[in-house]
Amino acid sequence: MVTRGLRPRGGKLPTLEEVAARAGVGRGTVSRVINGSPRVSAATRAAVEAAVAELGYVPNRAARALAANRADAIALVVPESETRFFAEPYFSDIVRGVGAALSDSGMQLLLTFAGGERERRRLAQYLAAHRADGVLLVSVHADDPLPELLTQLGIPTVISGRRSAAEPLLSVDSDNAEGARTAVAHLLARGRTAIATITGRLDVYGAACRLDGYRRALAEAGRAPDDSLTEIADFTEEGGRRAMRDLLDRRPDVDAVFAASDVMAAGARQTLRAAGRRVPDDVALVGFDDSAIAHHMDPPLTSVRQPIEDMGRAMAQLVLADIAARAEAAEPARRSLVLPTELVVRESS
Amino acid sequence: MVTRGLRPRGGKLPTLEEVAARAGVGRGTVSRVINGSPRVSAATRAAVEAAVAELGYVPNRAARALAANRADAIALVVPESETRFFAEPYFSDIVRGVGAALSDSGMQLLLTFAGGERERRRLAQYLAAHRADGVLLVSVHADDPLPELLTQLGIPTVISGRRSAAEPLLSVDSDNAEGARTAVAHLLARGRTAIATITGRLDVYGAACRLDGYRRALAEAGRAPDDSLTEIADFTEEGGRRAMRDLLDRRPDVDAVFAASDVMAAGARQTLRAAGRRVPDDVALVGFDDSAIAHHMDPPLTSVRQPIEDMGRAMAQLVLADIAARAEAAEPARRSLVLPTELVVRESS
DNA sequence: ATCACTTATGGGAGCGCTCCCACCGGTAGT
DNA sequence: ACTACCGGTGGGAGCGCTCCCATAAGTGAT
Numbered sequence: 021m022v023t024r025g026l027r028p029r030g031g032k033l034p035t036l037e038e039v040a041a042r043a044g045v046g047r048g049t050v051s052r053v054i055n056g057s058p059r060v061s062a063a064t065r066a067a068v069e070a071a072v073a074e075l076g077y078v079p080n081r082a083a084r085a086l087a088a089n090r091a092d093a094i095a096l097v098v099p100e101s102e103t104r105f106f107a108e109p110y111f112s113d114i115v116r117g118v119g120a121a122l123s124d125s126g127m128q129l130l131l132t133f134a135g136g137e138r139e140r141r142r143l144a145q146y147l148a149a150h151r152a153d154g155v156l157l158v159s160v161h162a163d164d165p166l167p168e169l170l171t172q173l174g175i176p177t178v179i180s181g182r183r184s185a186a187e188p189l190l191s192v193d194s195d196n197a198e199g200a201r202t203a204v205a206h207l208l209a210r211g212r213t214a215i216a217t218i219t220g221r222l223d224v225y226g227a228a229c230r231l232d233g234y235r236r237a238l239a240e241a242g243r244a245p246d247d248s249l250t251e252i253a254d255f256t257e258e259g260g261r262r263a264m265r266d267l268l269d270r271r272p273d274v275d276a277v278f279a280a281s282d283v284m285a286a287g288a289r290q291t292l293r294a295a296g297r298r299v300p301d302d303v304a305l306v307g308f309d310d311s312a313i314a315h316h317m318d319p320p321l322t323s324v325r326q327p328i329e330d331m332g333r334a335m336a337q338l339v340l341a342d343i344a345a346r347a348e349a350a351e352p353a354r355r356s357l358v359l360p361t362e363l364v365v366r367e368s369s
Numbered sequence: 370m371v372t373r374g375l376r377p378r379g380g381k382l383p384t385l386e387e388v389a390a391r392a393g394v395g396r397g398t399v400s401r402v403i404n405g406s407p408r409v410s411a412a413t414r415a416a417v418e419a420a421v422a423e424l425g426y427v428p429n430r431a432a433r434a435l436a437a438n439r440a441d442a443i444a445l446v447v448p449e450s451e452t453r454f455f456a457e458p459y460f461s462d463i464v465r466g467v468g469a470a471l472s473d474s475g476m477q478l479l480l481t482f483a484g485g486e487r488e489r490r491r492l493a494q495y496l497a498a499h500r501a502d503g504v505l506l507v508s509v510h511a512d513d514p515l516p517e518l519l520t521q522l523g524i525p526t527v528i529s530g531r532r533s534a535a536e537p538l539l540s541v542d543s544d545n546a547e548g549a550r551t552a553v554a555h556l557l558a559r560g561r562t563a564i565a566t567i568t569g570r571l572d573v574y575g576a577a578c579r580l581d582g583y584r585r586a587l588a589e590a591g592r593a594p595d596d597s598l599t600e601i602a603d604f605t606e607e608g609g610r611r612a613m614r615d616l617l618d619r620r621p622d623v624d625a626v627f628a629a630s631d632v633m634a635a636g637a638r639q640t641l642r643a644a645g646r647r648v649p650d651d652v653a654l655v656g657f658d659d660s661a662i663a664h665h666m667d668p669p670l671t672s673v674r675q676p677i678e679d680m681g682r683a684m685a686q687l688v689l690a691d692i693a694a695r696a697e698a699a700e701p702a703r704r705s706l707v708l709p710t711e712l713v714v715r716e717s718s
Numbered sequence: 719a720t721c722a723c724t725t726a727t728g729g730g731a732g733c734g735c736t737c738c739c740a741c742c743g744g745t746a747g748t
Numbered sequence: 749a750c751t752a753c754c755g756g757t758g759g760g761a762g763c764g765c766t767c768c769c770a771t772a773a774g775t776g777a778t
Contacts, residue, residue: 033498035734046758051736061756078498082434083734086763091431096480100465112460116449119482123491128500129480131445133468142472149382149427151477286665311661316635318667384764395728400766410726432764435733 034075043071054079081128093128094118094339095152097143097166099159100135109311110328114158114180117332125340127153134166147175154339156180157189162223176342178335182356184225190342191356192334194326196226199361200233201240203306203324204278206363208241212276212304216249218263218288220280227255230280230308249274253284260287268295275303276369282307282314282323289317289368304369319367327359334359383424392420403428442477443467443688444501446492446515448508449484458660459677463507463529466681474689476502483515496524503688505529506538511572525691527684531705533574539691540705541683543675545575548710549582550589552655552673553627555712557590561625561653565598567612567637569629576604579629579657598623602633609636617644624652625718631656631663631672638666638717653718668716676708683708 040050045064052060053068060068071077085091096118098111115129122129130152134143147155147170154176160167162183170177171189178190207215217234220227235245251267253259260279264287267274279285285307289299297303299319307314310325334357342352389399394413401409402417409417420426434440445467447460464480471478479501483492496504496519503525509516511532519526520538527539556564566583569576584594600616602608609628613636616623628634634656638648646652648668656663659674683706691701 036736037734040758047735048737048758049756052757055736059756064756078494080435080498080734081500082431082440083763084736085431086429086435086765087734087736089736089763100468111464115460115480116482119449119480123482123488131464131468131478131480133465133472139472145427149429151430313661313665316662316665385766386764389728396765397729397767398727401727404766408726413726429764432733433766435735436764436766438733438766 033080034077035080036077039068039071039075039077042075043068089150091151091153092126093130093152094122094154094156094336095130095132095147096156096158097132097134099161099164100133100139110309111158113328114332114335117329117334118156118336119332120329121333121336121340125336127340140166144169148173154178154343156335156339162225176339176346178339178342180331180335181226187356190338190352192331192338192359193226193356194331194359194361196229196361197233197236199308199324199326199363200230200278200280201237202233202361202363203308203322204234204237205240206322206365207276207278207304207306207369208237210276210304210369214249214271214274215276215278216251216267216271216274218260218267218277218279218284219250219252220255220284222252224255227280234278253280255281255284257283257287257290260284261291262287264288264291268292268297276305277303278306278308280308282309282311282321285321285323286313286317289321300368306369310364314364314366317368322366322369323364325362325364327361330359382429383426384429385426388417388420388424388426391424392417438499440500440502441475442479442501443471443503443505443685444479444481444496445505445507446481446483448510448513449482449488459658462677463681463684466678466683467505467685468681469678470682470685470689474685476689489515493518497522503527503692505684505688511574525688525695527688527691529680529684531574536705539687539701541680541687541708542575542705543680543708543710545578545710546582546585548657548673548675548712549579549627549629550586551582551710551712552657552671553583553586554589555671555714556625556627556653556655556718557586559625559653559718563598563620563623564625564627565600565616565620565623567609567616567626567628567633568599568601569604569633571601573604576629583627604630604633606632606636606639609633610640611636613637613640617641617646625654626652627655627657629657631658631660631670634670634672635662635666638670648717655718659713663713663715666717671715671718672713674711674713676710679708 036047036050040047043050045068049060049064050068053065081092096115119129132143132146134140146152155170157167157177157179159181160179167177167179167189178192179187180192182191182193204215217231219231222228222231238245248270251263253263260283263284264277268291277288279288285305289305292299292303299305305321307321307323310323314321314323338357345352385396385399389396392399394417398409398413399417402414430441445464468478481492481495483489495501504519506516506526506528508530509528516526516528516538527541528536529541531540531542553564564587566580568580571577571580587594597619600612602612609632612633613626617640626637628637634654638654641648641652648654654670656670656672659672663670663672687706694701
């Protein structure tokens with residue numbers, strides 16, 4: 021195990037000054053080496069690096085933050101109310117992606133929950149008090165005031181999942197429309213003719229995109245749009261059940277369903293079973309998210325996979341780039357990123 | 370929204386000194402008020418508090434950390450390799466619990482991944498360099514050197530899931546044995562007679578506890594232990610499938626199975642279906658973890674729920690208590706906590 | 719009134735860095 | 749030979765706090 025340079029709490033940690041003394045140079049020079057400044061001769065740099073290694077020097081984060089007026093930390097803000105509803109791998113995947121991208125940057129990952137008014141107040145204070153150099157916002161509602169506030173405070177912020185086509189914040193999103201289009205095209209290719217869709221709440225931009233993708237796939241196949249095959253739900257299991265019942269009532273001839281989330285697909289699947297419809301023989305079923313549920317449904321559910329971990333990574337990179345850009349008063353290289361989805365075909369279709 | 374006292378980046382934040390001037394007192398007095406020292410008169414305290422409110426003062430974390438040689442942060446360490454295998458709600462539940470407990474303490478929650486050698490090295494440095502006042506360890510292997518290292522460094526540490534009955538670290542665990550016992554007692558109460566178990570890797574302490582619980586339930590019912598009903602697996606779905614096949618070969622009369630994880634139960638369920646055994650009619654099935662899988666199996670799986678969020682909360686409280694205790698050179702009030710589980714009965718049993 | 723103590727308060731020193739300016743010697747241009 | 753410049757370097761100042769010592773003011777016993 022890595023114990024070189026580690027010492028119990030009592031033993032004071034080496035400081036810049038001590039490293040400087042050891043290397044026979046000044047404090048400023050060591051600082052320059054540590055921070056990768058180019059204005060250091062090769063020989064000096066080598067000497068300093070040797071001293072750093074010998075002493076097991078690690079910069080004191082607090083001192084650095086105080087002197088440089090930075091935090092060396094990125095805050096990941098999770099609306100507390102949401103955590104329970106995440107399609108399950110979502111949260112850990114995002115976090116893993118963010119963590120991976122940050123680990124090379126020397127930035128810490130701060131986790132914060134924005135829940136009730138109290139946490140929100142605290143959060144606003146944290147951020148106002150320079151406690152994070154950048155903020156990553158996960159799954160915010162369209163009417164959340166937080167993004168606005170962060171913009172006003174001038175804190176670099178990246179949001180996952182655009183709130184509209186004209187998202188003002190830096191953003192990372194998956195290609196919801198294209199994912200949906202691919203899923204429906206797949207059903208068409210399987211020879212299905214009466215393809216219905218169960219949507220999420222349409223005031224959620226991603227849900228609207230998925231509906232668009234569904235329509236586009238049908239249009240590309242020359243099918244006229246048919247509203248009796250579209251059922252609006254709310255991303256919940258119960259919503260999926262109810263939507264499927266309505267669909268079955270209205271269009272008993274339905275032979276395929278594209279649900280805008282796996283959870284709703286699970287609900288729909290229950291209704292189908294209750295109605296004696298076999299999956300995929302009578303009705304093919306496709307979901308969205310490729311969550312754990314999809315794997316374990318019976319039959320396993322065909323679903324659209326979003327590259328969640330990649331999205332996390334991209335968010336971190338975007339915020340880092342924005343911080344760097346602002347440091348030189350430049351515009352960020354890119355304002356948004358849309359990552360491709362992937363259709364995972366299983367037995368349900 | 371809470372904007373009082375929030376100002377854009379440019380506008381400097383008020384400092385202690387400014388608050389002091391405003392309140393007509395000295396710097397030290399303001400510091401005392403902020404830190405809740407009792408050695409301040411009521412009148413002075415009120416004046417300072419008013420000034421704080423008017424100026425929207427928030428202490429500068431970095432300055433505080435530097436001066437007091439603390440970090441005001443707790444690190445949650447997640448072995449990267451593990452994240453994928455978490456029974457899914459696990460990770461987000463732990464994090465939510467920890468976050469809730471920490472939010473009142475003024476401590477930040479730092480998320481760190483201990484993955485390959487590189488991250489591990491970095492992590493050790495972080496911690497050695499005083500970047501966290503306490504560490505929360507989640508799902509570490511029995512042979513992980515990290516707990517040892519933290520003990521040497523003298524950093525307050527709490528582990529989730531004891532590694533043995535004699536866990537030296539502060540720990541929080543769920544009552545694995547009792548959970549298993551309850552599950553098996555439930556199967557006995559349902560009139561099952563040939564109750565098998567599929568275990569996890571027995572070098573994992575929790576898995577061993579669950580096996581103990583299984584045996585204890587049978588013993589309490591006066592059943593002789595029968596090794597032909599115990600199959601050792603490894604917490605994976607494939608392991609569950611294989612174990613169930615072996616069980617069916619060896620004991621075709623089996624009429625109930627207690628699997629030490631939902632994932633293994635899911636594997637077992639597949640084998641049972643392939644073998645034409647109905648659940649629960651022919652074979653009753655019970656899992657452990659009450660993960661998303663359990664909800665969505667067909668039929669829904671009876672499972673033992675662990676209070677994951679409570680465990681997260683308890684871990685945070687334990688580490689906070691330990692930090693406080695060490696500050697006055699005392700022993701922590703409690704070294705370990707074992708939280709009760711709950712049997713969630715569904716259609717599979 | 720005097721002393722011994724307690725309580726409340728002010729402010730110096732210093733935490734370990736970064737920033738920046740002054741300075742050094744060498745090189746090139748005139 | 750003189751000036752101008754430039755890469756390389758040292759070290760002072762200061763970031764905003766906590767800690768602690770000195771001091772002032774108040775209290776009760778002698």
